[in-house]
Amino acid sequence: MTAAPAAAPVLPPLDFTLSPFTGLTRDHWCGYADHLLRSAHRHATADHANLYLPGATSAYGRKSDSLEAFARTFLLASFRIAGDPEGTGRLAAWYAQGLDAGTNPANPDRWPTPGELDQAKVEAASLAVGLALTRGVLWDKLPQRVQEQLVAWFETVIGQPYPPINWVWFQIVVEMFLASVGGRSSAADIDAGLAIHDSLYRGHGWFADGPERAYDHYVGWAFQVYPQLLQLMAPTDPRVQARAAVDRERLADFLDDAIHLVGADGAPLIQGRSLIYRFAAAAPFWAGQLAGHTRLTPGATRRAASGILKYFLDRGAINDDGLLSIGFHGEFPGMKQSYSGAGSPYWAAKGMMGLALPAGHPVWTAVEEPLPVESGDFQRLIGAPGWQVDGTAADGIVRVRNHGTDHANPGVRVADSPLYARLGYSTATFPDLVPESLDNAVVFADEAGRLTHRTGFSFLGHFEQDGVQVGGCRFTAHWIDVDPDGGPDHGSGAAGTATPGPDVTVASLTRGAVELRVVRVRHAGRCSARLRIGGWPVDASSALAGSVRPVPWGGELPDAGTWHRAAPHPVGEHLSIPWIGTPGAVADGDYAAVVVLSGEGGGAGSAGTTPMADGHFAFPDGTTIDVAAALARLVSE
Template sequence: MIYDPVSANPLHGNPLKTRADVERALGDLFNPLLPFFSEGAARVRLDGAGAHFDRAAADLEGFARPLWGLTPLAAGGGKFDHWELYRRGLANGTDPEHPEYWGTVNATDQRMVELAAIGFTMRLLPHLVWEPLSEKAKRNLAAYLKHARQFDYADNNWKFFRILVDLGLAECGVEFDRSLTEKYLEELDGFYLGDGWYRDGNVRRIDHYIPFAMHFYGLIYAKLARGDEKRVAAYKERAELFAKDIRHWFDEDGGVLAFGRSLTYRFACGGIWGALAFADLEALPWGEIKGQFLRHLRWWADKPIANRDGVLSIGYGYPNLFMSESYNSAGSPYWALKAFLPLALPADHPFWMAEETPAVVSKKPVPLKHPGMVMTHTPGNVVALSSGQQNWQMRAGTEKYAKFVYSSRYGFSTEVDERAYSQGAFDGALAFSDDGRHYRVRETNEVAQIAEQTLYSRWKPWSDVEVETWLIPANLWHIRVHRITTPRALHATEGGFAIARADLNADTYIDEAGRAVAKSADDVSAIVDLTGKREGRAHRAYPNTNLIVSKTIVPQLRGEIPDGTTLLVTAAMALPAGAEAEAALSQVPHAPDMAALEAMFAREGVDVSAILVPERF
């Protein structure tokens, strides 16, 4: 027998069509964790890799994150045979005299994140996790939560974690300082931008934390809070607006835009659909919400996302530490179980009763001012032209936020060697080198604007080199215009979309003057120099750089940039292999009129929301 890594995926083979299928999926995801519970049940340790927080916090993460799925399961009447395990873990983890004590919170701490799942569980299932505890265990658990909640939480979505803990304490009759609850609710409102969009704190980025955190927790609050009708109404109104936009981050097959940090949480990205159902909010027709929810789960079912024992790996489409963040421990991926929130609903809820309907995909580009994106739907894919955001705090933050284009089908690549310019993937990016070894790409913007369906940014790879970039949708292609002003000669490499590469290089590679094309059994990717100056290269990128597939080909354009001002005009596209892709190769768009482009921005350009927060060093 040859090991097939896809078969280790707990979702593999599950049709994921019905509520029973979803319930089965949750059980299949949780059961591989059982052998890793500690003797006292308070810790779940899945491997030896580390995160920036201590081991006890990582073990708590492994213990608590499954509750995001298990709690809705039980609340909806589903069977789970291991609540005694969780009761024992709660008692021992909060007992300072027990060897499995989780450790005391004394400042901003990862434990604050994980305690939110416990508060959520106490709110929904006090009869399972609170009432059966001994009086000592109740005192310890209440004291642990009350102690943690008095410290400052990170100035972002973390503020919701105190809110969720407070919901649980209130449900269990524990007295606490409710003024802290109100304070954080008010501060969270300060992150709201309008049109349904938040930002995740005072930062230059708007990413998946808006759907799977800000709205997810807000909709839980809207369902479970008592006596806060005005805020509940606001959360629902915002979510209804947001749903009409965020559906364009999902493709017709259920894939989601690969963009930003924390993508190892995988199908948590679909949590927004389940949260709408949980809050009884028909922001879109129930059939559409259900379709988005189920298609997203199905999209993950044929990916090798688990280790041989069925434990979810750190990574995205496969195990991959290159794309991870410093706060990812082995238990981190189980935030994916947030997707199972609709299991709290009865089988006769309109969400479960609805007939699944296809995705609503726009034939026209969809501009999104707040994240600074223009979304285009192509077959089996959604593409985001991106004005560029900023994340200097996270590993590979530049690749996760500052590329020109992102995709659901083709993902993006993270670079693995900053001193190997000639080997860089640079998909969706323009890289410069002044020594042939090191390189610079866009990391942040000085200006980022949107006008109609076109994006503009001004950025500096070095303090004395300025680049202006325009991004324009062009049917199945998109166009990038770069005006580069440099006092010295540079070399530049610009990449298209990365597609899967077969073993033994059994693909088609076309390297030509002004064009590079890669053709695999499944996909076609091309990049064309519309000014005809650069050399094309179908580049075999380093393995394990792309998020979705482990080996890729990236069509690139490469050439010298003289001192002075240079204009580069590029067209790029990627499509599933077939007649449509072949036809597109012969229908390359034309370069835009620069005077008209500049006049449009002078007349209509507005700042994207992601650029409006001051930089913090």
């Protein structure tokens, strides 16, 4: 079918009195939500059941993708309807027609059921949540025949297997909805799913997305959002009531950390899989206000959420046809994963959950307040993922030095996942998507130029000492001959045959934009390889400055260069990564480099030019640390 051209969004003037940082108000959020919905509806079938959006097809096929587009846009529509039931009647009627056609067994274009297609298990959850939030407006007004169709469609989830990751929530919310409307449900399914959820809890609000060290945005937009939605969907259920207090505390703890992972330009931390969901990163902030379980003020919450939305709007997330493409800023097909279809990016709808709150809610009426990175430089250690976080107010960048996350477990020998296993991530740089890379790396290059990996490392812990954050890991560097039949990319590094290299300890001593990276090499004689210490991946057209410089402490690192790739990547056209290293085979010993990422106004470019004195390293602001003492404490702890 050929869709008519997209109409422009209907928006009021920016309001910098109510929203001094972003200018966005609830009316702007409504305008963008309505624009996304109108644009997607142009690609719907006549019965509204399927949205055949232009673009990529997932491994599940077009029928799955069209259901996905319906379900995820319906989730967005449900937030609009819940927050403004009087003004969204036409929207409710549009989706009511699609819900009927999609579940009508006599319709040849009906949706596959969750019992027939795994991806339908995911989309069923969005449908269930949306119907629960709009129950009085939509569900209660559906004809009995349509309600029975929907119940029968949902009931195919009962007894189905779900992987022990965030997917367990898709079964939980569907069966909870079924129970609330008189359908069949399985207490065993619900209890098992909740038990898996609790087993993945790693402390202070953080969950791992499965049994591996998989920390990413799913912590917020799945593990923290669904428990709060459950309290709205089934407030009288004894299981929900019994866990309400702990779920509230976990969300509040997580948000205390999450607010520190948003840059001054609104960028969320660019790390982890499914980044094509873009402003879904705002979801946990809204969840805190929706359920009232947050220590963040309403003004700080809206600043974070509106900042995240504006970051993507300003960078082409919505294309000229009013659609969300696969990509990060604009379209970038290289970010497609096996489960990604044209409807997938619409899980960004989760980031618009705040629209379920009425216009008079304090989160919409309070004046925006600054983010932590706008209030001053800060340091923060986040235990579960093993992150040491430094935010700098001068350039508004938040940096994470990572010694605890790799989407694997200790001792596993696979390739590094670009989105999990790098030594550093930030709100300003996009990781190099090639597994063998100099991006924030300590690697070894063999005679053929192949680079090692560190996945499977042991996290040594982290701490603060004399105003400096210290963290580290230990691993056996290894080359991987990748198995071409290793399966789909769901976040983990590629499997294959591992060849061991040296044993390595890496420590990051950080303050602000500056990292002193110390590398201890042992058993270098296993191979003949050159050491490479790589810096931050920076687009050549950006205002960012990245550098790596040797520090006269231990072995010499006289070789240096800048790696370039002149080709499009998710946030630019020309990627560059600085590096230093040994000109020949590395020897056992200690090596050190100062690694810097600074933005416009960052002022850290001269860091590390002063040699260390008496074993103490001096940061640009004059803070000093005894390097040997810090390393001894790290290794002993």
